[in-house]
Amino acid sequence: WVSALHAICTGAQVAFMAPTELLARQHAQVADSLFRESGVRVAFLNGEVHGKPRQALLEQLKAGNIDLLIGTHALFSKDVEYRNLRYVIIDEQHRFGVEQRQALLEKGLEPDVLLMTATPIPRTLALTVFGNLNVSTIKTMPKGRLPIITHLVDDSKRDRMYDAVGVEMQRGHQAYFVYPRIDDEGNSDLRDVQTMYEFLSTKKYPQFHGALIHSRLPEEDKISILNDFAAGKLDYLVSTSVVEVGIDVPNATCMVVEHSENFGLSALHQLRGRVGRSSLQSWCFLAYEKTITEDGKKRLSVLRRTNDGFEIAEEDLKIRGPGELSGIRQSGFLHLKFADLEKDVPMMAAARDEVDAILSSDPGLLSMDNAVIRQVLSL
Structure with missing residues (x-):
């Protein structure tokens, strides 16, 4: 926010883009509280802003009467025009494609760019090596934070995992249960949120209050559920990876990810980051199936070994490759004849x-x- 204010003081417009409406709204609330007395003109834009309100906002933006525009993918819609966009901030940059980020940059005249992420994707990490990006790494955790303890869980340890989470909820803390599918489509052995919510609420934790959340729910329902969770009205959430970003609940101490071998390193690290957001000791349980491959075990062992997002990103780069440095692929190998990105x-x-x-x-x-x-x- 300090860098955004500096740009605005020079007469520039600033665009701040986040991948989800929930996260974008959180940023907008923070910006509004920070800049309310400063005279900085802040606006919010997403795909739900239609008709006359949208037209009025776009006219103000084009006229230069909005200093800081915060929103989602709507910031680079075809009808969005800035008068003097010179600074772009992209939060959780790994959630956007190359073309999406470029579409926003093209709204300005070579604007400065700040990319933020807990785990750089392979292409971004490679660009830091080749000198196209300058990196600032935040190594220290906020005061009082404890490292998250990560456990790998096979079928033989599953009941112990459920018991450990139950103990935490009994202490008044909260938990997430994340699954890769919304429902059982009949052609997969993967656990899904619908089935597992029924199992957890009736078989494992009938004494606790839980809720189900996934991408098919209306946005207002998702926001209501997340607000209830943040307010402590719910003991646990059963979810897809929709909770990967934008959720800040300091009282949550347990993250359970089922079929974790099917998630990428970046996604797992982001999910793990939903806990450990206070001085409370937190745990992440990465449950996997007996069909896990050796590469899958190798990925999970990285998460168990370290909480360092940059180290995890380096391992991800080795596994997936850097993608195209001047193209749009964000992973894959370059097939260089001489250079070795790992050794050189x-x-x-x-x-x-x-x-x-x-x-x-x-x-x-x-x-x-x-x-x-x-x-x-x-x-």
Whole structure:
């Protein structure tokens, strides 16, 4: 927010994009409370803003009467025009595709960009190596936070997991149960939220209050359920990965992810981040099936070993590859003939630093020392 205010003070407009309406609204509420007395003009835009209210907002934006626009994918809709967009902030950048991020940037004239994420996707991490992105890493946790304890759970430990979560809820704390499917479509062995909510509410935790949440629910219902959970009216949520971002409940201490071998490293780390948001000790249980592959075990062992999002991202890069550095694929391997992104990072970093030094002293490559470089680049 400090960087956004600095840009606004120079006369720039700022766009702040988040992947879900819930998260975007949370950011809008924070911005409104921070800037209410400062004269900064804040507005919110999502796909639900229609008709005259939308038209009025877009006219104000185009006229330069909105300083900070916060919203979802609607920020780069075709009818959205900015007068002077010079700074773009993208939260949870791993949730957006390359083309989506580019569509927002093209609304301005080469705006500065701030990308935020707890776990950079492989392509983003590779761009930091090649020098296209400058990285600021927040290494320390907020004061009083404890590292989340992560357990890998097979069928033999499942009952113990349920008991451990029950003990936490008995203490007055809250829990998440995450499943990969909404319902049983009859062609999968995967547990689903509908079936498991019935099981948990009647067989395991009839004494506690729970709720079911997934992407098919109306937005107002999702917001109502999440508000009840945040207010402590619910002991647990049974959900799909819809709770991956934008949920801040300090009293939640348990995250259970079923069929965790089917989730990516980034998604698992984000889900784990829904707990451990206070001074309370928190746990993440990654339950997996006996059909798990060796690669699946390797991924889960990374989560058990570390809570460091950057280290997890580096492992993800090794497993999935960096994708296209100048294209739209965000994972996959480059098939380079000589360079090895895993082994040659120090050499690439040294080359990047050398390029930065050359361009700092001679931006136009006009000196005789850089004549050969200029000639090669012109080919």
